[in-house]
Amino acid sequence: MPEGQLCNRTPISTEEALKALLADKGGKQYYDEMTKLDVDTVKLWSTIEKTCKTRTKTWLEICAHCGLCADSCFLYRCNNADPEQVPAFKIQSTLGEIIRRKGNVDNAFMRRAMEYAWSRCTCCNRCGQFCPHGIDVGVMFSYLRGLLYSQGFVPWELKIGAGMHRVYGAQMDVTTEDWVDTCEWMAEENGEEWPGLEIPVDKEDADIMYTLNAREPKHYPEDVAEAAILFHLAGENWTVPSTGWEQTSLSMFAGDWEACRMNVEKVYDSIERLRPKRVIGTECGHAHRATVIEGPYWMGRPDGLPPAEYIHYVEWVAEALRTGKLKIDPAKRIKEPVTLQDSCNYVRNHGLGKYTREIMSYLADDFREMGPNREYNYCCGGGGGFNGIGMYRKQRNVALLTKRDQILATGCKLVVAPCHNCWDAIRDLEEEYHIGIKWTFLKPLLIKMCIVPDHLKPQEEDGEE
C-alpha cells in the first residue's frame, strides 16, 4: 500500500480529516497503516539535497566517534548507559545512514528512525555542549523529524497536534470566540475579588501584548485569570489579541515547518496590528522557543528577531520585582526548601537562567539548586513532544528518572517549574514515582505572596480590612 487513509504524507488541513484521525483511538489504524507506508525515496533525497548544507554535513562527517557525548545525554544515563542511547550513535544510525544511502531507505528503517527521533531524543541540546567539535545532535534530530514528517512517519498525537495548528490555529480546538469568551468570563469571575480587573482584548498601542498556551483557556482558564491579576497588580497597560494569541507549536515537535510558520505568522500579524511596545509570552518553554527564538527564521526575517521585543514571562516577573511593580510580602516568603526547574528551551537555549534565579531570590528563603543547573541542567524528561506520545509512554517514564533523582538530591518538596512541559513532566513523575513533591508555576505563587495595594482591594462596607 503506497499511502494509508490516515497515515500518509499529506498534512492534516481540514477539520474533517482531523476528526477522522482523532476518531482512530490511540492511532490503532494509523500505526497499522504506517507499517505499509511507502517511502518516497526520490523526494526524500531531493529534500535532503536542498536542505542539508555544510553545517549538518560537517557535523556528520567529522564526528570523531569519541563518545564524549554519551554521558551528557540524560536518556543514556537513565537507561543504564545503554550504548544505543549514545547521541552520536542515535544520529549516525538514523540521519547519517539516510544520507549515506542517498535516501534509499525502506519502511522498517523509517519506523526505527521515528522511534529514535521521538523517543530517544527530546532535542534538549545538552549533548552539543559536551562535544569537542560542537556537534549539536539535538539540532540534527529536529531536522530529521522534519524529514520523517514529510514522509508521514510521525507519531499519531503529533500528526494531530500539527493538524490542530493548521486547522484551528492553535494546538487545541479553541476558536477566536471561545478565547474571547474565556477572557470575559475570567475577568467577570474574578472581578469581585479584584475590582477593576480587565482582560482587554485587541487594545492598540498597549505597553504589553500577552500571548499564551492554548491549554490555558481550554483546560486551565484560571491561569489566564492569574496572568490578568498580576498585570493588574503591577499596573500594566496590557492587552491580548483576539487572534494570534496561541504561542505554542506542537508543529515544531512534529517537524511540520510549514505549520510552524503559519502559527508564528498569526502571532506576528497581531503584533503588527496592535503595535504593542513589547510582547510577553506565558510560562512555557517550547512556546518561547517556537515564537521568539525559531519563529523569526520560519518567517524568513533576516535579522532573526520578532517584529517587537518579545520576552518570556520570567523576564517580566524579574523586572516587575526588581522595579517594585510587584512587591512580595516578606512574611509570605517561602520558608521550606524549594528548587527550580531550568527549562532547556529558554535557559540553555536562550540564557534566561539569571532571571529565574533573580525571581527566586525574592520568593524563597531556602532556595536550593539542582545539580547540574542553568545551561547544564538536564531535560525534565518530557520535552520535544515526548510527554504527549502514548506509544512511548514507558520510555518517557524511564526518562523522568533523571529529574526525579535531581529533585530528590536537593531535599526539596516544592519545585518551581515555569514551563508547561516541565510542569507536566514533574506532575507525571510524582504520579509515577510518588516522591511526595509539589510543583507549581510562578503565577499562583506570586498571587499568594504579593502585597496588594489598598486601592486594588475590594472595598468592604465598614472599611475594615
Next chain:
Amino acid sequence: MESLMSFLTGPGLIISLAVFFIGLAVRLVLYFMGLDWRLDRVAYKPHMSEGMRGGLYSAYKWLVPFGTFGWRAQPFFTICFFLLHLGAVLVPLFLTAHNEILRMRFGFGLPSLPQGVTDVLTVATIIGLFFIILRRIALTEVRIITTAYDYFIIALVAVPFVSGFIARVSSAGSDGWLLVHIISGELMLVLAPFTKLSHIVLYFASRWQLGADYSIKRGGHRRGPCFPW
C-alpha cells in the same frame, strides 16, 4: 632508493604540502560558503560581531586543557586528547629534521624546537593514540560508534609518528623506517583534506558555528557575550 628518496623529499613533498594546504583551505571556504542563515536558522550577517565573539571564544575555550565543562567531565580522555594533539600539531611543524629539509629544498624553514622536546612530544602522541585505541575497545559507548574508518584514521596518524620515532632513535640501518615515515607522512598530508582529518580546519569552522549560534540566536545578549562552555 636514492632517487625515490629525492623524489619524496622534493616534488613529492611539494605536491603533498600543496594538496594539504590548498585542500584544507578549500574545505574551509566551502564550509563557510555553505552556511545558510535560513536553513541553519542563525542570522549570521546582521549580528556578525556577536557571532565572531561567541564563535572565537568557543573555538578557543576548547583548546584549553580542562578549560570546559566537557573536558572536565572526561579527565582521562582529555589527557589522551591533549597528549595526542600537542605532538600531532607541534612536531610536524617544529621538528629540526623537518625544517632542515625545508631549508635545504626551499631555502626557508620554521624555527625548531629542541630535539628533546620533540622527542617527548612524539612519545606523548604515541601514548595518547595508544590509550585512545584502548578506550575504543574497552568502553561500550565508544565501541558502538567506532567504525573501521576510525581505525584507518588512527593508523594514518600513528604510522608516521611511530616510524619517524623509530628512525630517529635507531642509529644505524634506519633507512627503511625513514622511508615508511616519509611515505606515510605524505600520505597523511594528501588524504587529510578528503578524510575526517579535515577536522584540522573544520574543527575551527564547526566550533565557530555553534559558538556564533549561541551568541546570535540562543541567548545572545541576555546571557552575556558568550556561552559558558
